[in-house]
Amino acid sequence: MPKLTIDGREVEVAPGTNLIEAARQVGVEVPHYCYHPGLSIAGQCRLCMVDIEKNPRPQIGCNTQAADGMVVHTQTERVLETRKSIMEFHLVNHPLDCPVCDQAGECWLQIYYMRHGLYDPRMVDEKVHKPKAVPLGPHVILDAERCILCSRCVRFCDEVTGTGELGIFNRGDQSEIGLFPGKTLENKYSGNVIDICPVGALTDREFRFQVRVWYLDTARSVCNGCARGCNIEVNHSRRRPHHNQGRRIARIKPRHNPDVNQWWICDEGRYGFHWIDDDTRLLAPARRTNGKDGQLGWDEAVADLAAALRRYRPEEIGILASPQMSNEDLFALQRIAGQLGIRAVDHRVPPRVPGDEDNLLIRADKNPNRRGAELIGLTQGETRAILDGTRQRRIKLLWIFQHDLLDSGLPAADVTAALAAAEMVVFQGPTANATSAGAHLLLPSAAYVEREGTFTNFQGRVQRFRMVVEPLGEAAADWDILGRLGRALGAPDPVLAATRAEQVFTGLAGHVPAFAGMTYRALGDAGLTVKA
Amino acid sequence: MAEKIFTRNFDRPNSHTLGVYRETGGYTALPKALQMEPSAITEEVKKSNLRGLGGAAFPTGMKWSFIPKGGTAPKYLVINADEGEPGTFKDRYLLERDPHALIEGMIIAARAIDSHTGFVYIRGEYVEPWRVFSGAVKEAYDAALLGRNIQGSGFDFDIVVHRGAGAYICGEETGLLSSLEGKKGWPKIKPPFPAIKGAFGQPTIVNNVETIAAVPHIINRGAAWFAGLGSKTQGGTRLYSVSGHVVKPGVVEAPVSVTLRSLIYDHCGGIRDGRRLKAVVPGGSSAPILTADEIDVIMDADGLKAAGSMIGSAGVIVMDETVSIPEALMVVARFYAHESCGQCTPCRESTGWIYKMAHRIVDGKGRKEDLDTILDVAKRGAGTTICAFYDGAVGPYVSYIEKFRAEFEALIPRDA
Numbered sequence: 001m002p003k004l005t006i007d008g009r010e011v012e013v014a015p016g017t018n019l020i021e022a023a024r025q026v027g028v029e030v031p032h033y034c035y036h037p038g039l040s041i042a043g044q045c046r047l048c049m050v051d052i053e054k055n056p057r058p059q060i061g062c063n064t065q066a067a068d069g070m071v072v073h074t075q076t077e078r079v080l081e082t083r084k085s086i087m088e089f090h091l092v093n094h095p096l097d098c099p100v101c102d103q104a105g106e107c108w109l110q111i112y113y114m115r116h117g118l119y120d121p122r123m124v125d126e127k128v129h130k131p132k133a134v135p136l137g138p139h140v141i142l143d144a145e146r147c148i149l150c151s152r153c154v155r156f157c158d159e160v161t162g163t164g165e166l167g168i169f170n171r172g173d174q175s176e177i178g179l180f181p182g183k184t185l186e187n188k189y190s191g192n193v194i195d196i197c198p199v200g201a202l203t204d205r206e207f208r209f210q211v212r213v214w215y216l217d218t219a220r221s222v223c224n225g226c227a228r229g230c231n232i233e234v235n236h237s238r239r240r241p242h243h244n245q246g247r248r249i250a251r252i253k254p255r256h257n258p259d260v261n262q263w264w265i266c267d268e269g270r271y272g273f274h275w276i277d278d279d280t281r282l283l284a285p286a287r288r289t290n291g292k293d294g295q296l297g298w299d300e301a302v303a304d305l306a307a308a309l310r311r312y313r314p315e316e317i318g319i320l321a322s323p324q325m326s327n328e329d330l331f332a333l334q335r336i337a338g339q340l341g342i343r344a345v346d347h348r349v350p351p352r353v354p355g356d357e358d359n360l361l362i363r364a365d366k367n368p369n370r371r372g373a374e375l376i377g378l379t380q381g382e383t384r385a386i387l388d389g390t391r392q393r394r395i396k397l398l399w400i401f402q403h404d405l406l407d408s409g410l411p412a413a414d415v416t417a418a419l420a421a422a423e424m425v426v427f428q429g430p431t432a433n434a435t436s437a438g439a440h441l442l443l444p445s446a447a448y449v450e451r452e453g454t455f456t457n458f459q460g461r462v463q464r465f466r467m468v469v470e471p472l473g474e475a476a477a478d479w480d481i482l483g484r485l486g487r488a489l490g491a492p493d494p495v496l497a498a499t500r501a502e503q504v505f506t507g508l509a510g511h512v513p514a515f516a517g518m519t520y521r522a523l524g525d526a527g528l529t530v531k532a
Numbered sequence: 533m534a535e536k537i538f539t540r541n542f543d544r545p546n547s548h549t550l551g552v553y554r555e556t557g558g559y560t561a562l563p564k565a566l567q568m569e570p571s572a573i574t575e576e577v578k579k580s581n582l583r584g585l586g587g588a589a590f591p592t593g594m595k596w597s598f599i600p601k602g603g604t605a606p607k608y609l610v611i612n613a614d615e616g617e618p619g620t621f622k623d624r625y626l627l628e629r630d631p632h633a634l635i636e637g638m639i640i641a642a643r644a645i646d647s648h649t650g651f652v653y654i655r656g657e658y659v660e661p662w663r664v665f666s667g668a669v670k671e672a673y674d675a676a677l678l679g680r681n682i683q684g685s686g687f688d689f690d691i692v693v694h695r696g697a698g699a700y701i702c703g704e705e706t707g708l709l710s711s712l713e714g715k716k717g718w719p720k721i722k723p724p725f726p727a728i729k730g731a732f733g734q735p736t737i738v739n740n741v742e743t744i745a746a747v748p749h750i751i752n753r754g755a756a757w758f759a760g761l762g763s764k765t766q767g768g769t770r771l772y773s774v775s776g777h778v779v780k781p782g783v784v785e786a787p788v789s790v791t792l793r794s795l796i797y798d799h800c801g802g803i804r805d806g807r808r809l810k811a812v813v814p815g816g817s818s819a820p821i822l823t824a825d826e827i828d829v830i831m832d833a834d835g836l837k838a839a840g841s842m843i844g845s846a847g848v849i850v851m852d853e854t855v856s857i858p859e860a861l862m863v864v865a866r867f868y869a870h871e872s873c874g875q876c877t878p879c880r881e882s883t884g885w886i887y888k889m890a891h892r893i894v895d896g897k898g899r900k901e902d903l904d905t906i907l908d909v910a911k912r913g914a915g916t917t918i919c920a921f922y923d924g925a926v927g928p929y930v931s932y933i934e935k936f937r938a939e940f941e942a943l944i945p946r947d948a
Binding site (some may be wrong): 041042044045046047049057058060063081082085086088089092093109122123124125126128148149167168170171172173174429503 | 642877917
């Protein structure tokens with residue numbers, strides 16, 4: 001392990017570590033544009049210059065590997081002067097249109113100009129003009145004048161997705177990013193080029209001009225789009241309902257996790273959040289009698305459900321849990337089922353069409369917590385048997401979480417018959433669907449961004465997601481609804497008495513061996529893997 | 533007159549043919565080299581003081597010694613025939629009039645570095661040189677001088693002729709390799725250096741046409757002979773491409789110890805029409821300019837370095853008193869702006885910027901701060917890029933203004 005000194009601080013780094021990363025380890029920022037830890041070294045932007053003792057002139061940090069005994073200075077006068085010069089070169093032909101640029105506020109030209117530039121502009125001639133507002137694909141739009149030609153986007157499409165849509169065309173200051181003939185930037189990960197573009201050249205066709213980024217708040221979360229559980233940040237516009245057409249969630253960005261998604265997310269996950277703010281959400285508990293909805297308070301709704309659960313014998317009750325639910329929700333449900341002796345419980349509903357999958361991130365299973373549901377043991381029954389039992393009127397109360405059974409791989413006729421045969425159908429979930437339309441009792445769940453919790457991904461990694469916004473309407477977290485139910489049933493279960501998701505998780509860690517020893521604090525931001 | 537090596541056959545009819553080449557001693561170095569240990573060839577070239585004649589003047593034998601010994605991976609010899617440095621036109625003469633010297637030199641060099649495939653990258657505009665050289669390669673194959681088991685030696689060597697598409701940057705060692713690989717001609721970041729990881733990721737030596745054309749002569753007549761032709765630190769004669777306002781422009785072969793004054797006045801007949809010499813660019817457009825007072829300089833790598841310029845490709849551009857240096861700077865700046873590959877920010881952005889400023893000055897719209905801005909921008913960008921292109925551009929930017937500043941200032945309006 002090479003040991004080197006950076007700005008007077010000694011650090012030991014893994015062999016092969018470059019000077020940008022080594023400096024990061026001692027808290028020193030080496031400014032850079034073209035370098036990205038997930039891509040090959042390009043060495044083009046020339047901003048990451050550092051002084052290395054015994055070298056006649058500054059070297060680029062990205063392409064210099066740390067060596068034993070190396071003495072590196074990042075703040076010498078000539079390094080600072082070089083940075084200033086390189087910043088000036090980067091901005092010679094830049095349009096400086098920050099007031100109308102969607103990147104403003106999170107633009108590395110702005111940030112580094114303020115930190116390392118601050119020169120007086122000397123360019124008085126006509127700047128080079130290039131194409132503007134060019135759609136590259138369904139999600140990405142290019143302003144070639146703002147581009148600093150760092151080639152991150154090109155390398156991403158060459159090296160990460162292997163799709164090779166982008167290239168740099170022409171020479172000198174006429175160089176510009178563009179699509180190869182006949183190509184469109186529509187690979188399944190195209191949105192990542194927006195994140196790695198350090199400037200306003202590639203912006204998001206959907207997000208741009210919706211909210212200024214300085215009005216956004218952010219929370220750490222986990223994508224619920226598939227079993228991968230990519231780490232994400234959810235950006236939301238909380239205080240300005242007149243922005244973003246009133247939608248609270250403005251965009252999703254990937255959050256680095258080397259063991260799960262590296263720096264990336266897929267477009268499906270990135271753009272799959274619209275249901276959170278759309279009008280299919282269930283906003284209040286409701287009882288449906290003779291085809292009419294009547295709104296209920298939570299106390300009444302929970303009492304209704306408790307009464308129904310007491311009215312039927314355990315074998316007359318079937319539960320279809322969802323792998324969209326968090327570990328906390330599923331564990332609380334498991335406690336309820338156990339308390340009542342209900343054995344017809346499953347979480348497996350086949351999808352209508354098999355999900356797509358690839359070798360990068362996307363998993364065929366479009367549920368974030370299949371593994372959690374399996375580990376917690378919501379598999380005592382079997383979905384088809386439960387539906388058969390309902391159709392044959394052995395099961396009289398069917399309690400469905402989230403699933404739209406009518407839009408699944410189950411035969412529609414069987415589902416319709418089962419729903420018609422059930423004496424009582426309870427639907428609990430965040431959004432209405434064809435299945436919920438026939439339910440007798442509707443319990444609105446908070447969306448995953450409206451509450452805390454954990455998912456267990458396909459690798460067995462337990463990952464926390466945080467509350468981003470308040471639940472819409474009266475919606476509540478499933479574990480909370482189930483806790484209220486537990487109390488209504490008079491169950492002396494501390495798990496069901498929890499007032500925070502964390503307490504439910506503590507119960508889970510105490511009862512299910514795979515989760516033993518885990519706490520929210522220990523999970524941190526990167527998660528922990530369950531015991532095999 | 534000193535001995536002619538490169539040009540000895542230039543005036544002989546059909547000098548490009550195998551027959552004429554053989555009549556004048558061609559392919560006699562090859563059998564000797566095929567008997568020699570590869571390391572002995574490299575050693576001989578080292579002792580000859582042969583230095584790269586494409587521009588950087590790097591000692592050739594030392595370059596060859598950087599190739600890792602042994603291993604099963606292929607090693608490549610690449611000939612840079614992308615002669616693009618403005619003011620340079622010697623390699624085209626070699627390709628057209630003495631192509632077999634290059635082929636023989638390539639086989640010998642290949643044996644020295646244990647390479648079995650050589651590429652000759654010829655600039656796109658060189659149609660006739662490409663045609664003639666390709667014919668010579670075919671002749672060599674037909675005579676079993678190329679291919680498998682050359683002359684029964686057990687040594688195999690193939691030559692692939694590749695045409696460029698007309699970009700100056702493809703004459704830069706690693707830009708050439710990128711282009712050869714079928715990519716955009718962008719220079720590669722170093723390390724790794726080509727000798728370790730070059731063409732197609734394999735150990736590669738890139739040499740200029742003229743450099744390799746010297747090799748058969750060194751093998752035939754010995755390192756001491758070659759070294760003795762030149763100066764203390766550089767052996768041999770070389771080809772000077774003399775253009776501009778001399779009486780007899782053209783390719784001149786002279787020992788590397790010749791002075792610039794002698795080249796202009798003895799070899800090229802002095803300045804045309806009895807005019808006065810104003811300035812000389814001694815080593816292709818990237819070499820800093822010399823004034824008429826600075827021509828008593830030895831035309832080898834170290835002599836020009838000491839004079840604050842460089843020998844480069846030995847393209848000598850002679851300018852008489854009719855030349856406007858600001859206009860000359862504008863023209864050369866336009867060239868560098870047009871030819872910058874666009875990869876590194878300082879070069880991409882400032883070559884165009886400096887051209888715009890130079891153009892404005894020539895148009896009479898200069899500002900008094902422009903000259904200092906050009907100097908400052910050029911000096912700040914120098915040494916910050918992947919390849920030497922920008923440093924080459926800085927040569928003229930800085931030297932033209934520093935040496936002829938009054939001429940620039942005269943174009944800038946007083947009230948600017």
